[in-house]
Amino acid sequence: MIIEDLPPCILINSYTSPWLRCYTDSEIDYKSPRFLSFGDLDCDYQPPTHIQETNALTWSAGPNPTSGVISVQTNETVVEMRLFNLTGQCLLSTTLSQEKRIDMSTFPSGLYWLQALDKQRRSLGVIKVILTP
């Protein structure tokens, strides 16, 4: 399978890769180092502000997949864009210029999250972006 063959379902599937919080059986009680790095939380922890986003996005970006530069179509409410890898690490934070283009060409190919923020730095939603070689 090559990247161009990837179906659109990859864009709407689960938020990100799953990773282990805890494992238990009759002999083992285990929390992963990654989960412990957030503190001594219960395995079924959920953030208190957990909100399911239901509103339609007021912006879009394309082409997607892209080979490097992606253009953002939006109204003036979007003032900042942030790019994340699938682990949630922020790779890029930029104020939208008049061109409203984001250059991803310096990053390795793969899947990314693109987030828009308004001037109060509130999230206006995220989309998954495929960066091709």
Added chain:
Amino acid sequence: MKKILLPACLLLCCCSIFSQQEWAPIGARWVQNIGIDFDSIPVPNPLLDYYVVECTGDSMVNGLNFRKVGDYLMHQNGGKIYYWYGDSLNLVYDFEVEVGDTVNLNLLSCLGVVVTVPVKVDSVGAIVVSGQTLKRIVTTSIGPAPYWFYPDGIPTLKKLGDLTA
């Protein structure tokens, strides 16, 4: 059926290093993290949600013994772990590998098609958890694209460990 994305750049799995241990004893329970809360400002919260996968019992298909793990039937043959899909066994974990080996895993794409994903074994080591010494295998995907899917309901680890650490 939900599919789970695996950016198979780093696979880390563990199993018993000294004995041919069951991969999934009945009652085994994995809690898998899923999702990132991007509305958490200024830093996204990577603990948005979770799901639970449990080993609930035994089954038999075509004369082979299986364990029910989540929505799937899992078969163990030595250190090789398979899931039943498309009327065939598909290798999802291999704990018999040595450093330098290449192993072809059979994972699901989001179209429900089994995709062969070659991974190279970078290291084989051990860790101690709850008094048990467990094998730790680190692999790197050498496939043409880093987009693979694990079948929903199959934990992303053998017994302990984190595939995406």
